[in-house]
Amino acid sequence: MHNARLDLLTDYPFQRLSDLIAGITPGSAEPIVMSIGEPQHKPPAFVAEILAKEAAGWGKYPPIAGTPDFLDAAGSWAATRFGVPWLEPAKHLLPLSGTREGLFQLGLLALGGKGRETKTLVLLPNPFYQAYAAAAIMGGGEPVFVPATAENGFLPDFESLGPDVLSRAALAFVCSPANPQGSVAGAAYLDRLVSLARQHDFILAADECYSEIYNDTPPAGVLESCTRLGGGLKNVAAFHSLSKRSSAPGLRSGFVIAEEALIKPFLRLRSYSCASMPTPILAASAALWRDEAHVVENRALYRAKFALADQILGGVPGYRRPQAGFFLWLDVGNGEAFTRELWRRAGVKLLPGGYLGRAGADGHNPGDRYVRVAMVQDLATTERALTAIRALMTDRSYAEAAAQ
Ligand SMILES: Cc1ncc(COP(=O)(O)O)c(C=O)c1O
Incomplete structure (x- = not known):
């Protein structure tokens, strides 16, 4: 009954994410959502x-x-x-x-x-x-x-x-x-x-x-x-x-x-x-x-969070500070596996990079290796999330198991 062109679109990335982590109990009583680029700073009064x-x-x-x-x-x-x-x-x-x-x-x-x-x-x-x-x-x-x-x-x-x-x-x-x-x-x-x-x-x-x-x-x-x-x-x-x-x-x-x-x-x-x-x-x-x-204030809030990211993730292979915007784009080898495991261990929700890309003529999706981290939470929450991300990015046993 519906326009067949719609079938050429994949499910929206956030639906795919829900499907990916369905059934996994988050490893924190207070999960942190950094999958969606929804600013949590307040708009002016x-x-x-x-x-x-x-x-x-x-x-x-x-x-x-x-x-x-x-x-x-x-x-x-x-x-x-x-x-x-x-x-x-x-x-x-x-x-x-x-x-x-x-x-x-x-x-x-x-x-x-x-x-x-x-x-x-x-x-x-x-x-x-x-x-x-x-x-x-x-x-x-x-x-x-x-x-x-x-x-x-x-x-x-x-x-x-x-x-x-x-x-x-x-x-x-x-x-x-x-x-x-x-x-x-x-x-x-x-x-x-x-x-x-x-x-x-x-x-x-x-x-x-x-x-x-x-x-x-x-x-x-x-x-x-x-x-x-x-x-x-x-x-x-x-x-x-x-x-x-x-x-x-x-x-x-x-x-x-x-x-x-x-x-x-x-x-x-x-x-x-x-x-x-x-x-x-x-x-x-x-x-x-x-x-x-208010825009100047808003920028300052993001700047503080990216300084924190430099502090926590600086030197970790796969991390680079973006030039602008409010996302981290981390090369973690396998974005889906990393997203699932981070959710299971720490209750931090990221978006697998592959959900934002498509396989090209060579069958390769350039987002697959990545996760996207929306730096939209407050500083303390961001610190908690980045610390958990660092722990998983630097966990040798995880990396070895993921490479199998
Ligand atoms: C790259 C990009 N373009 C456009 C939009 C749409 O923004 P809005 O419809 O809120 O103006 C977004 C929202 O996340 C975005 O990330």
């Missing part, structure tokens, strides 16, 4: 105040294109952060009820263009945020998984696909800072990607929802490339979210910036199909985009 003040808005259907106030706040933030003073938010920016739905809908939007019948491919990094594969498959396209591994600095080398593949691409996703590896695409890398997208006429979707979670240096953004290269927003769609920046994943608030020729049909698609952002949430979101103080 003014969010609740604004939602209460704007309560009359719950009685209205929300405007699909947002409010002038939201467009101004989000657009000004993007213009300042990424040096795009020429941005026109009313033409170039669309609110999204969380970026996941926008990333997914881009597949419906980018595939099936008039005169573009041969453009059926969607390029994505491997491993990857799962919505990208859903965009490709449910949009009727074919995903091309491009390895993002230690060998290439955890950034996919789309150029290496060659002109035959690139010319058939309708869409490519890039994630920087990357989930799960925390790698950051530099300005030169992004410039090359934008040029490649323009040369081969595909849409480059830059998922930058972790852009504000960094150590010292703000990561480059694709919009900066647009200013440097000229050509406006041609072939580019940049995604930003309050989920990580403002620790507000439950608000479901993000936006996409793209050229008017893409925003217009995007708006039409969304008018038919999506939950637009309620006006109280638009108002709270506008206040969040205008405030940097």
